[in-house]
Amino acid sequence: MKSFFNLKSWRGRSLRSRVAFAAVVVTGLALAAPGASTATTMSSKKPLIVWIDTSRIPYEQAYMKANPGANIKWVIYNGNENGTGVLQSKFALWNRIGWPSVAPDVMFDSQNYDAVQLGTAPYNDLLSLSKYVPASVLKGYAGHSMSACTTPSGKIVCLRNDTAADVLWVNQGLYTKFFGKAPVPTTWSGIVADGQMLKKGHPGYTVGDIGDEFDDDFIYWGNGCPLDQVVGANTVEIDPTNLACTKINNLLDNSGLEGNAISTTYVFAAGGFPAAKVVMMVGPLWYGTAVFENGKKAPDGVPNGTMAAYPPPLSVLGKPITGALGGGLWLVSSHSSQPAAAAALAEFMSTSPKVQAVGVDAGLPDYTPDQAAYVGSFGSVFANPVVSGKAWETAAAEVWNGWGPTPWSTDAAWASTVVPGVTATPPSTLGKQMNSFALALANDARLAGWTVKSTSKCINSFGGSGC
Amino acid sequence: MTDPLVTVAPGEHASARRGRRSRWRRERPPAGGSRTAGYFFVALYVAMLLCLGVAPTVYAISLALRTSHGLGxxxxxxxxxxxxxxxxxxxxxxxxxxxxxxxxxxxxxxxxxxxxxxxxxxxxxxxxxxxxxxxxxxxxxxxxxxxxxxxxxxxxxxxxxxxxxxxxxxxxxxxxxxxxxxxxxxxxxxxxxxxxxxxxxxxxxxxxxxxxxxxxxxxxxxxxxxxxxxxxxxxxxxxxxxxxxxxxxxxxxxxxxxxxxxxxxxxxxxxxxxxxxxxxxxxxxxxxxxxxxxxxxxxxxxxxxxxxxxxxxx
The missing domain is CATH 1.10.3720.10 (MetI-like)
Structure with missing residues (x-):
């Protein structure tokens, strides 16, 4: 549920560089504020104000190259990075005191769940785009991905930028070394079986990681466990006792792999993550260049051309679904004085192959007509570019729409309730911590004024007394 | 010597010799001019306090008491x-x-x-x-x-x-x-x-x-x-x-x-x-x-x- 770029640029580095990065961003903001690159223009019309994050600067350059002389004021902000709520706080204040002329017309947003919150009451600050964007374009986005842009009443309040669906990353050389010509696993139990073989025969090598602040996205979202299922206006179903949830918990907890072949460290740990020991790992598309082929030498990285992407494993209940970890959105303000121009710009950013083909690092375009050209540019980056490209496209279409856009972060709840336990020595199990995770989600939902539906005694009890 | 502030000086001077009495003397309110200066400095503080302390507090209380069904x-x-x-x-x-x-x-x-x-x-x-x-x-x-x-x-x-x-x-x-x-x-x-x-x-x-x-x-x-x-x-x-x-x-x-x-x-x-x-x-x-x-x-x-x-x- 977090941005591709947010994670790559912020979490994807050591603590030291995080701090350095923060300093750079702060300086960048200070520099950008007064002199944000205003396009020279002959018209005296008010420029469109577009807010983007630092990772989207190549998009700005691509746009200006395709539309020279466009009257746009580009402003750098943090992309509403997880936990900062820049848009929420600014919109809330502007709704009280009136919208100033510096308010943005178009915004890039790195948080999947922001659009529906900002497009519905009490905010109601996003433009309904169905009037401005042709239906044929809206149908072009991968799988169910536009559900993050659709309010309960059916309004389209954003356009997708990129997708960060989960795939199975495989170190092709290591896999052939240990498993010969056996096909790459297509199920979770297949991954666990391979892990058990490695634990016995080649200790130190891993088949996954569950210690990150966002691993709930592939463990539960990717397995169809209803912890964030929007079932009506401001109503969410949170059901930790569902078979999909208990089955994946039991599979991983009983495997004996947690803390060894399924590592419990961070993939972005400050002291380095042994990426060269990973034989396979379920993770988002961008892990390919951010975690593995990250320019570092072994043990923290592997050379280009080492990893290949395979389709995500079937869910524990046998469904072809997966989770996602990121993917940005383009929002248009309903307070814009030039709604048509603003919507057109958002559409161009989201769908134009000129913008959406700026490099393998940028993330797979969610707009499917752009995908073939994009995966065609893999070259020698991954071990098996054709298989990897297909796997990316498959995964993008398989992202489960059971996890909806809710105005709270499932990752933050996971980070505060489960991560301390699974990363402890000795680690606690997922099953033991399921209730506290689900209760934290339910509390977040109730705090946001949502109704929680559940069959769990724990969640329905007062103050969690029945957990 | 017309400056009221300077007139304090002899008293100060005498304090070394006259102990108790001088202490009483020093605690007397200062003469007119310094009192105005005192008010001036306090006024600056009071203005800041009203703007940055009292006004937000009053605003918070009024917000807190306002509900969708009136005050409560x-x-x-x-x-x-x-x-x-x-x-x-x-x-x-x-x-x-x-x-x-x-x-x-x-x-x-x-x-x-x-x-x-x-x-x-x-x-x-x-x-x-x-x-x-x-x-x-x-x-x-x-x-x-x-x-x-x-x-x-x-x-x-x-x-x-x-x-x-x-x-x-x-x-x-x-x-x-x-x-x-x-x-x-x-x-x-x-x-x-x-x-x-x-x-x-x-x-x-x-x-x-x-x-x-x-x-x-x-x-x-x-x-x-x-x-x-x-x-x-x-x-x-x-x-x-x-x-x-x-x-x-x-x-x-x-x-x-x-x-x-x-x-x-x-x-x-x-x-x-x-x-x-x-x-x-x-x-x-x-x-x-x-x-x-x-x-x-x-x-x-x-x-x-x-x-x-x-x-x-x-």
């Missing part, structure tokens, strides 16, 4: 029933208990120890104690982020002894009150040691000499003579620290963002209010929680002042 206490009731409300107050109270006890004991004992050292050594120590206080707020959180991370911390040996290998092992829900107490201690203790030292300098030397002549050792002098005489300063420290402690915000907020949410964004009451106002656009309930904090801080301050006899004239 609905926002207070609603915010009280939020699932995060009681836990947030419990977190902060636990943090305050750890912090205030350790701060009182350590600040007072360090100040007493430093006060016994020679002047130059004591000044050096006070300067060193004060240094961490120079890095307050957000800057100190970034430094503590390094200190709490087992792979980068100079105190990693302590964390390894506790089987901590990742930041996530340190930043657990059970550890949070202790972590924030450590941060708050190092930010504030140095300043308070300097204040306590100043207070100790006001203890009359005759008193200490008399005690020593009566056979009091260093510890007895510190605990029986000096400590009771600086008691009011300790109470003063408690009042101010308690109030700032209930408003804990920056430390959990930044630690939470830096760890991807391991500190929930509603950990402290102030964070909960911020979250309601700026994440959920519910200003009225947020204002109700702010007013709760104000009332809570005032009640505890009144209690401490009353029990600690802070304003009693000796």
């Amino acid at each position: 206490v609905g926002n207070f009731v609603d915010s009280y029933h939020l699932p995060e409300f009681m836990p947030a107050f419990k977190h902060v109270l636990l943090f305050e208990a750890i912090w205030l006890v350790s701060q009182s004991v350590l600040v007072v004992s360090l100040a007493l120890m430093v006060h016994n050292l020679s002047r130059r050594v004591s000044a050096t120590f006070r300067f060193i104690f004060y240094l961490p206080g120079a890095m307050a707020g957000a800057a100190s959180v970034v430094i503590w982020l390094f200190m709490f991370t087992p792979t980068t911390s100079p105190f990693a040996f302590i964390e390894h002894a506790l089987h901590y290998t990742l930041l996530a092992n340190t930043v657990t829900p059970a550890n949070l009150p202790v972590l924030f107490a450590i941060m708050a201690f190092w930010t504030g203790a140095g300043g308070w040691i300097v204040v306590m030292h100043g207070a100790l300098n006001n203890v009359p030397t005759e008193l200490i000499e008399a005690a020593e002549i009566d056979g009091s050792n260093v510890f007895q002098t510190a605990l029986r003579i000096k400590l009771p005489l600086i008691r009011k300063w300790v109470v003063y420290m408690l009042v101010l620290s308690f109030a700032s402690g209930t408003q804990l915000f920056v430390e959990p907020q930044i630690l939470g963002i830096a760890t991807g949410g391991e500190v929930p964004p509603q950990w402290s009451p102030n964070q909960l209010a911020y979250y309601l106002a700026f994440q959920l656009d519910r200003f009225n309930e947020a204002a109700a929680i702010s007013v709760d904090l104000l009332v809570f801080g005032l009640l505890v301050a009144v209690l401490i002042v009353w029990r600690g006899k802070l304003f009693e004239v000796q």
Whole structure:
């Protein structure tokens, strides 16, 4: 549920560089504020104000190259990075005191769940785009991905930028070394079986990681466990006792792999993550260049051309679904004085192959007509570019729409309730911590004024007394 | 010689010779001109206080009392029933208990120890104690982020002894009150040691000499003579620290963002209010929680002042 770029640029580095990065961003903001690159223009019309994050600067350059002389004021902000709520706080204040002329017309947003919150009451600050964007374009986005842009009443309040669906990353050389010509696993139990073989025969090598602040996205979202299922206006179903949830918990907890072949460290740990020991790992598309082929030498990285992407494993209940970890959105303000121009710009950013083909690092375009050209540019980056490209496209279409856009972060709840336990020595199990995770989600939902539906005694009890 | 300020000088001069009378004289209200200057300086402060202190408080109270059905206490009731409300107050109270006890004991004992050292050594120590206080707020959180991370911390040996290998092992829900107490201690203790030292300098030397002549050792002098005489300063420290402690915000907020949410964004009451106002656009309930904090801080301050006899004239 977090941005591709947010994670790559912020979490994807050591603590030291995080701090350095923060300093750079702060300086960048200070520099950008007064002199944000205003396009020279002959018209005296008010420029469109577009807010983007630092990772989207190549998009700005691509746009200006395709539309020279466009009257746009580009402003750098943090992309509403997880936990900062820049848009929420600014919109809330502007709704009280009136919208100033510096308010943005178009915004890039790195948080999947922001659009529906900002497009519905009490905010109601996003433009309904169905009037401005042709239906044929809206149908072009991968799988169910536009559900993050659709309010309960059916309004389209954003356009997708990129997708960060989960795939199975495989170190092709290591896999052939240990498993010969056996096909790459297509199920979770297949991954666990391979892990058990490695634990016995080649200790130190891993088949996954569950210690990150966002691993709930592939463990539960990717397995169809209803912890964030929007079932009506401001109503969410949170059901930790569902078979999909208990089955994946039991599979991983009983495997004996947690803390060894399924590592419990961070993939972005400050002291380095042994990426060269990973034989396979379920993770988002961008892990390919951010975690593995990250320019570092072994043990923290592997050379280009080492990893290949395979389709995500079937869910524990046998469904072809997966989770996602990121993917940005383009929002248009309903307070814009030039709604048509603003919507057109958002559409161009989201769908134009000129913008959406700026490099393998940028993330797979969610707009499917752009995908073939994009995966065609893999070259020698991954071990098996054709298989990897297909796997990316498959995964993008398989992202489960059971996890909806809710105005709270499932990752933050996971980070505060489960991560301390699974990363402890000795680690606690997922099953033991399921209730506290689900209760934290339910509390977040109730705090946001949502109704929680559940069959769990724990969640329905007062103050969690029945957990 | 027409300047009224200068006319004070002879009295001052005479004070050396005439002892008692001069003291009475010095305490007389100053003559006209300086009184105007006094009003001027106070007026600046009062204007700032009205703009930045009183007006926001009045606004918060009016927001808190405004509900969808007119004026009432609905926002207070609603915010009280939020699932995060009681836990947030419990977190902060636990943090305050750890912090205030350790701060009182350590600040007072360090100040007493430093006060016994020679002047130059004591000044050096006070300067060193004060240094961490120079890095307050957000800057100190970034430094503590390094200190709490087992792979980068100079105190990693302590964390390894506790089987901590990742930041996530340190930043657990059970550890949070202790972590924030450590941060708050190092930010504030140095300043308070300097204040306590100043207070100790006001203890009359005759008193200490008399005690020593009566056979009091260093510890007895510190605990029986000096400590009771600086008691009011300790109470003063408690009042101010308690109030700032209930408003804990920056430390959990930044630690939470830096760890991807391991500190929930509603950990402290102030964070909960911020979250309601700026994440959920519910200003009225947020204002109700702010007013709760104000009332809570005032009640505890009144209690401490009353029990600690802070304003009693000796």
